Amino acid sequence: MERTDVVIVGAGGGGAVLGLALAQKGIKNIVLEQAPGPPTGLRGEILQPNGQQILDRLGVLSKLPVDATRSVRYFHFCKVGGAREGACPRGEMPVSAGAGRAGATSPGAGGYEKLCTADYGTLPPPYNRAIVTLPNAAHHAILEALEAAAPGALRYGASFKGLRREGERVVGVDVECGGQTAAISAQLVVGADGAYSKVREALGIPTNLHLYREGYLIAILDSPDGLDEGRYFVGRGEILGLFPAAGRKVYLFDMIPAGSMEQVKAQGLEARQNKWIRIDPSLEKTFRTLTDWKQTAYMPTGRVKTSTWVADGAALIGDAAHAMNPHASQGRMQAMADAMALADLIPKCLEKGDVSAAALGEFERRRRPQVEMLQRLADEQVIFWNTGNPVLAFLRDRVFRTIGRNRRLSYRVLETTAGLRETPPFGLLDRLMAGGFLPDPNADRVEHA
Numbered sequence: 121m122e123r124t125d126v127v128i129v130g131a132g133g134g135g136a137v138l139g140l141a142l143a144q145k146g147i148k149n150i151v152l153e154q155a156p157g158p159p160t161g162l163r164g165e166i167l168q169p170n171g172q173q174i175l176d177r178l179g180v181l182s183k184l185p186v187d188a189t190r191s192v193r194y195f196h197f198c199k200v201g202g203a204r205e206g207a208c209p210r211g212e213m214p215v216s217a218g219a220g221r222a223g224a225t226s227p228g229a230g231g232y233e234k235l236c237t238a239d240y241g242t243l244p245p246p247y248n249r250a251i252v253t254l255p256n257a258a259h260h261a262i263l264e265a266l267e268a269a270a271p272g273a274l275r276y277g278a279s280f281k282g283l284r285r286e287g288e289r290v291v292g293v294d295v296e297c298g299g300q301t302a303a304i305s306a307q308l309v310v311g312a313d314g315a316y317s318k319v320r321e322a323l324g325i326p327t328n329l330h331l332y333r334e335g336y337l338i339a340i341l342d343s344p345d346g347l348d349e350g351r352y353f354v355g356r357g358e359i360l361g362l363f364p365a366a367g368r369k370v371y372l373f374d375m376i377p378a379g380s381m382e383q384v385k386a387q388g389l390e391a392r393q394n395k396w397i398r399i400d401p402s403l404e405k406t407f408r409t410l411t412d413w414k415q416t417a418y419m420p421t422g423r424v425k426t427s428t429w430v431a432d433g434a435a436l437i438g439d440a441a442h443a444m445n446p447h448a449s450q451g452r453m454q455a456m457a458d459a460m461a462l463a464d465l466i467p468k469c470l471e472k473g474d475v476s477a478a479a480l481g482e483f484e485r486r487r488r489p490q491v492e493m494l495q496r497l498a499d500e501q502v503i504f505w506n507t508g509n510p511v512l513a514f515l516r517d518r519v520f521r522t523i524g525r526n527r528r529l530s531y532r533v534l535e536t537t538a539g540l541r542e543t544p545p546f547g548l549l550d551r552l553m554a555g556g557f558l559p560d561p562n563a564d565r566v567e568h569a
């Protein structure tokens with residue numbers, strides 16, 4: 121039987137980083153991935169500052185291909201159809217006092233109202249930007265680094281089939297590869313196999329998997345209009361995100377009812393383009409570059425809550441432990457942060473010969489507060505951002521506008537999205553201030569977490 125120190129199931133955002141971090145520490149590991157090779161599909165790719173920091177620590181950040189990455193400083197939150205007070209009649213984005221930005225405008229001819237701006241430039245350097253990558257660019261760089269650091273450790277076409285146990289303790293896995301089943305013995309098994317984790321199921325960990333009522337149509341489009349700054353439109357039951365990507369591309373995501381992709385396709389490309397043009401007419405040429413549904417993909421959204429992330433001889437990381445709504449913009453980053461925290465603990469556990477749930481619990485205690493804070497925040501955002509209810513939408517827009525004027529609150533939100541905060545961005549008083557129900561005497565005072 122093959123033996124190793126750690127078996128990692130899943131070479132996604134969390135598993136690949138864990139394999140690499142362990143290899144760099146000299147810990148033997150095998151990463152099992154059911155897919156036949158590196159992923160090629162379309163998916164959302166924003167590297168937040170905390171993710172950049174992790175990739176830098178692993179020596180991968182500087183290896184990201186320049187032609188596949190784009191640093192973005194400003195993300196504007198706009199109101200769908202908000203051509204009224206404070207509106208930008210020809211798409212010119214007004215300066216946001218809250219974001220501390222001086223005198224820039226964006227091209228276009230829309231009639232939307234800018235509510236607030238997230239300015240990544242206000243974060244501590246050198247990670248004071250968001251990096252939008254072309255699909256899978258960062259992931260491919262991590263997988264390449266893993267294969268270089270631990271040749272043969274990454275096994276494609278290898279599906280987890282079950283856990284091997286001695287008494288209650290997990291001591292390895294059964295894996296199916298090329299129609300053959302084999303056993304691998306390991307001191308620790310890590311489930312990094314996503315929201316529908318089979319490792320979690322085999323461990324018998326009680327799980328609450330919630331599927332949200334909304335998913336996303338995502339697309340990568342050409343950008344003849346030129347887009348240098350992110351735009352995020354919220355309306356009544358509508359969300360449209362447009363992020364500039366490398367090579368004059370635009371990464372688009374459009375909220376649609378869960379499972380309605382076939383219906384959307386049946387309505388035709390032009391109907392979808394017209395919807396986007398109504399929201400942001402300045403990007404009509406960009407939207408018209410959607411000529412085939414093959415340029416799009418559907419992303420369902422779900423949230424996972426589990427009673428524990430550890431067992432004797434096993435741990436869960438990433439979506440397997442705690443998938444979250446993409447509003448947090450942190451799902452992949454949190455999977456990577458789990459991987460780094462676990463990789464820091466594993467050498468100590470192996471040295472002591474103690475991979476019990478109690479010993480691995482240190483990893484869970486370190487990571488859970490930030491993860492649960494982000495899950496709660498993203499769920500609140502689902503209520504207010506996704507809403508079709510006019511009262512909730514009114515309150516949401518009011519909060520966005522306050523944040524646009526309040527440097528303290530806008531910085532708190534940005535720090536949270538950037539993954540640099542472990543505690544909630546707002547206390548009760550902050551919420552009242554954000555809602556415009558109380559004045560904020562410290563609106564101009566920015567404190568770093």
Ligand SMILES: Cc1cc2nc3c(=O)[nH]c(=O)nc-3n(C[C@H](O)[C@H](O)[C@H](O)COP(=O)(O)OP(=O)(O)OC[C@H]3O[C@@H](n4cnc5c(N)ncnc54)[C@H](O)[C@@H]3O)c2cc1C
Nearest residue numbers: 130132133134154164280313314419438439450451452453
């Ligand atoms: C619309 C949308 C937008 C998003 N945008 C962002 C964003 O901007 N920023 C961000 O940080 N996150 C974002 N996310 C979330 C992010 O994609 C996930 O949180 C992240 O990929 C989780 O990483 P993971 O390693 O836990 O799981 P995954 O990346 O899902 O990887 C799991 C891996 O396990 C493999 N696997 C599964 N079962 C088995 C098995 N039985 N045997 C072997 N292998 C198996 C799978 O093939 C896969 O490769 C977004 C998600 C959605 C839905």
